Amino acid sequence: MHGHKQAVSTSGTVTNHPLDIERTMIGQISYAERNIEEHPLDEFIDRDIGGDKSVKPWKSADPCHYLPKEGKITAGESWSLSAELARQEDHKEDERSRVEVDKVSLFATLFSAIVTAFIIESYKLPQVDHGELSAKLLLHVHYQLDNLLRDNASATPPPLISDPELGCKAPSYAVFVNGMWSLSLVCSLGAALLGMMSQLRIGEWKKTTRSGASATEVLEDRCSQMDVLASMGVYSLVELLRAMLLLSLIFFTVGLGIFLLKVDRTMASIVTVTFGLMMVGALGIGPLFTTVVISSRSQELRENKNKAILGSLWVAREYPQDIRAIYAFIHSTEGITPSVGKALLRELYLFAWFRGRHLHLSAYLDMARSKRCSEGLHRDIFVAYVLDRFALPFPAPEHPSPRRPSELQEALIGHRFELFLRILNGADSYTPSDESPAHTVTHPIGVGEAQIKNITSAFFSNDYDHIGNIPTECRIQYCETVWTYMNGVRVGRVSLLLARQSALLKLLVPSLSNPSPWNMQFEVLQHVCALNRRVAQYVVPNPSLDSQDAVKERVAKAILYVARILQIILSEYKAVHPAESRDKLAHKGIAEYTAAHPDYMASIASLVSAIHDTTSEASVGVPDDLLGYCERAWWRQLLEYYDARGHLAIPLSPISK
Helix, strand or coil, rough: CCCCEEEEECCCEEECCCCCCCCCCCCCCCCCCHCCCCCCHHHHHHHHCCCCCCCCCCCCCCCCCCHHHHCCCCHHHHHHHHHHHHHHHHHHHHHHHHHHHCCCCCHHHHHHHHHHHHHHCCCCCCCHHHHHHHHHHHHHHHHHHHHHHHCCCCCCCCCCCCCHHHHCCCCHHHHHHHHHHHHHHHHHHHHHHHHHHHHHCCCCCHHHCCCCCCCHHHHHHHHHHHHHHHCCCCCCCHHHHHHHHHHHHHHHHHHHHHHHHHHCCCHHHHHHHHHHHHHHHHHHCCCHHHHHHHHHCCCHHCHHHHHHHHHHHHHHHHHCCCCHHHHHHHHCCCCCCCHHHHHHHHHHCCCCHHHHHCCHHHHHHHCCCCCCCHHHHHHHHHHHHHHHHHHHHCCCCCCCCCCCCHHHHHHHHCCCCCCHHHHHHHHHHHCCCCCCCCCCCCCCCCCHHHHHHHHHHHHCCCCCCCHHHHHHHHHHHHHHHHHHHHHHHCHHHHHHCCCCCCCCHHHCCCCCCCCCCCCCCHHHHHHHHHHHHHHHHCCCCCCCCCCHHHHHHHHHHHHHHHHHHHHHHHHHHHHHHCCCCCCCHHHHHHHHHHHHHHHHHHHHHHHHHHHHHHHCCCCCCCCCCHHHHHHHHHHHHHHHHHHHCCCCCCCCCCCCC
């Protein structure tokens, strides 16, 4: 099965290829552009997967098939849902604000009392100490009387107390300590007073809401009120009060340290450091970022027609684990322009720096407007970034919710994976057409690469249990997407899609373990085998159509593909046999996979044979300049395995780093 045998094609041409098909090229242009009505490989694939030719790659213009049930709502329902959630959140926010303000105000009041007690004692430091002055005068009189009694008139009497000493100039440290503690008292009293006054203003914004307002008007009013309150500082009231208290603590701690320094340096250091760390850690401080939202908002979002959308975005951000709120926001953005979509993404990611740093938003924001990129593709990219923003695991939930992040990922994975396939299928719309081939270890970051990294970070970074939630049709479509992507982009970009040990690569390899989230259904396995044979035909050159550079790059993609698959095979084998030595790991792993999945490994053997067949030609060879050392090493192991079984006749040469 793995060897070569001659076959006579329908045109009478003798071929020498393990696939028994005529050598024609499948390159980076379509069959129609090559004036080929039907490729011989199509008949082979049809037989291989039961004659099914209905698999058509999904495009952005197609309707979505795998929306979660919570996301299947109309535009009107989405606005109503957002408005209802906004009303609920308003009441909750008022209660939370009142409780937080009460706590901070109480702490500020108690702390003011403590600072006042210290000031009562410290205010005496810069004043005249009349007791000390009286003691000095009495001592002077005592010396004079003693000299008279001893009849020692020649003795020099002690000097009189000078006027400056009578004025008793305050020591500098005393002035500094009093100044620090006074500033501390002012800040703490200011925080307490502001807290009491703000209690009267919390909830006042409700009075400006239009009576009998529609759902969109409620959201518009909510957005306008948030902007006004943010500009007044009320929206970040708790953060402001905490900042004032922290400033008060800093002033008090500095003054206490200077005061104790006059007593004992060691005591001053210990008390100051301990007290400062304890109080700062107990109080904490929130970022004062609210006004940044208003100042950095683009002009397009300042327009009144987008106020309701901003209100819906606020609702989604307040309910990050509620799929209904997420999809209500998504549906509310139907019909927006790409520029407004980019502005909304900036707004959505503004406060998600600890999560958004894992998502390559700039790759899309910096993408120039192109006629090749359709409105539907822009829409898919926008929705994909929205889902990634909420699905990415984070340290702690913004609001308590019964739904865990993993549950959210399980619910969103079907729709997100479908969007991922649609976006990659449109790679020719956003990938530079004049790009030069890149090394496999060089990953240019564009829209497609950002999607690969984002879906991996958001859905495959913590566990793989929800892999089983990817629909079977999506996994079949993934085979078509890999094939389309390999045809349409350079080898460096293909390398990122097939990154080592990535979940996206594992979807192309059946599992040895059972049960496993990576278990592959029979129809998926058939399409994966067909993909392997497609790649085998992909490397077969056609001298009349192909340039030497084009053939070398296709060979590099094929070697990259099969080498990365070998890594997954060996890691799966190692997981089942952890005690196995590394010496024969490759040979034993391939042998066990061949026994467990004979059809799959037969397609891999055909691919290895086809690559070897092409690289044996002097004009092609192995494209070392496009492959990394690891790919060349894994490719050598594959050749060694199949050569040891007599399937290949290969003169092996050393691998250069």
